[in-house]
Amino acid sequence: MKVADRMARLVASDPVFRKDNRTMLPRTELFKDTLKKAAHAWKRIVELRLTEEEANLLRLYMDQPGYVDLHWVRIPTILYSLYILIYNIEAIVKEQQKKWLPLAYKFQIIGFYAQTELGHGSNVQGLETTATFDPKTDEFVIHSPTLTSGKWWPGGLGKASTHAIVHARLITEGKDYGIHGFIVQLRSLEDHSPLPSVTLGDIGGKFGSGAYNSMDNGVLQFDHLHIPRDQMLMRLSQVTKEEKYVHSDVPKQLLYGTMVYVRQTIVADASKAVTCCLYCCKVQCYSKAVLNYKTQQSRLFPLLASAYAFRFVGEWLKWLYTDVTHKLEAKDFSTLQEAHACTAGLKAVTTFDAIEECQKLCGGHGYLNSSGLPELFAVYVPACTYEGDNVVLLLQIARFLMKTVSQLASGKQPVGTTAYMGNIQYLMQCKCGVTTAEDWLNPAAIKEVFEARALRMAVNCAHNISKAPSQEEGWYYAYEFKAF
Missing domain, CATH: 1.10.540.10 (Acyl-CoA dehydrogenase/oxidase, N-terminal domain)
Structure with a gap:
């Protein structure tokens, strides 16, 4: 303190x-x-x-919200360190470190993460930007073939950034090898003007007063921009001078490492957002007498409990991400899928409308900009959609759970956060042993209830999906009726 x-x-x-x-x-x-x-x-x-x-x-x-997050934290620490230290093959790591890291840490270059496109948000496999290898010049040609292929939304892109980690479809020998990352310079380091073949701009104002309007979220289009071959991120794969694509045995999920990290920070920040709005709510209009009303308590206290839960799970998620990162460095990819599932599910669960509820409880005061709540709402509400739409993420965690349930019949024991499912015979039949209010003070009793409820819902969801006329209809039913 x-x-x-x-x-x-x-x-x-x-x-x-x-x-x-x-x-x-x-x-x-x-x-x-x-x-x-x-x-x-x-x-x-x-x-x-x-x-x-x-x-x-x-x-x-x-x-x-803005440049401190996007460059100071995400660029040196996440994009350049994680991408170059983890994703590149060992023979190139030191060479790229010497070139890029000192520039980033000294703010001689400003970078950002260019994945989202105008026509393709969370659908990474749908990205249209291309990176075609030209063996005659030993370069990649970065190109935006359509209007919808323009990079759209990256913070810092509109005015400030000089470089980007650009995700594009790698094409060599006339074959499309899917999405890969490339380090691309966009602006001159002398006068900050866009390079030839690069079109940059700010996408305009956003929701709210202040908030993310402090950022120059931008649009980016390429017109056959040439970059050196060694600016491809090569931990997962590389292209030789002879135009050959060489693939490593590293899981493709590593491509989404930065997105997983950002989801983890969103969960960690969720408790801060809820705590801030509760504090604003208290300061704006609550006397001790007002807080004693049961109707107010019934709306505020669950949010307060959520703030504690989010804080604890945010700390645990930081530990999980660090643990997974260390294992990746040792080429152990066993927990990567679980980390993706946990960050996706928790990101969707923790980004809800607590701020709006507090604003309503403040009456007219909560509507004033000076209360801080309108700007806080405008800052946090995008978390429901960026780094993965919450509906899509909930379906991802559901598929992870369905896969785990399906493996139980084969005798495969789940690990990590789903280890409790291995006790399926007991949990499907057990009855709650709580008989008094004091029994709920026993953590073991609460844990068992949650495990039994979660497993029964997952098994029931799997059963309903299997009975559906098609898998698509089964998943629609599961989501529409909150079967998971």
Whole structure:
């Protein structure tokens, strides 16, 4: 708490970090203000030699969606470190590290993650941007063949970024080898103008006052842009000078490592969002007498309980992601599928409308920009769709559970978070032993109830899907009637 208090005072006492005027600034000024804050934050971190924990707290108290997150955290740490250190073959790692990491950490280049396209959001396999290898020049030719293939939404793309990790369809010897990542320079490092064959722009204002309007979410189109062959991310595969595609034995799911990481951070941040809106709700209009009303408690207290649950599961998810990362470095891919399922499911479950509920409970005060709730809502509501639409993610976790259920009959024992399913004979028949209210204070009793309920719902869902005329209708029924 001492560290948190110190970082809070640091932000509150620094006039550069003021945010009382955010909702009144025009978008251009809001954008400039965000850049100023991000640069100043980095300067203070270096000057004060802040630890990682202190730097993260500084970022939290700044409360600035935008460049601090997208470059300071995601680009050096996630995109360049994770992609180059994990995804590239060992013979190229050191060479690419020397070239890219120092530039990123010194902010001599600003990068972002270019996956989503105008016509293709979470459907990664539907991306249209192409990267065709030209053996005559030993280069890849990056191209946007259609209007819908333009990269759309990446934060930092519109005005600030100079480089990108671009996901495109790799084509060599006339064959499409699917989606791969490429390090691509977009702007001149001398005058920041777009390179020839590159079209860049800002996609315009977003929902709410302030919020994500501090970011230059952008659009990107390529017109046969040439890049060196060694700027392909090659941990999963590579293309030789002779135009041959060489595939490794590393699972393709590693391509989505960054998305899994971001989903993990969304879950971790969910408790912060709920806690902030509960605090705003309390400050705005609640006296002790009002909080005593049962109707208010019945709406607020479940949200408070959720904040605790989200905080605990967010910490656990960080541990899981770290554990999976270490195993990947040792070429152990056994827990990768579970990590994907857990982050997908929890991301969908934790991003719900708690902020809107608190805004309603504040009455008219909650509708004012000065309450902080409208901007908080505008900042957090995109979490329901980015990094995977929640409906799609719920279906992904459902398929993971159905696959686990189907394997029980073969005697294969589930592991990790689904290990309880191995006790299927007992859990399908057991009865709750709780007879008094005090019995619910026993964690073992609560755990058994949740396990029995979850397993029975999964088995029932699998049974219903198997009886459906088609698999598509079965999954529609499962989702529509909340069978899982």
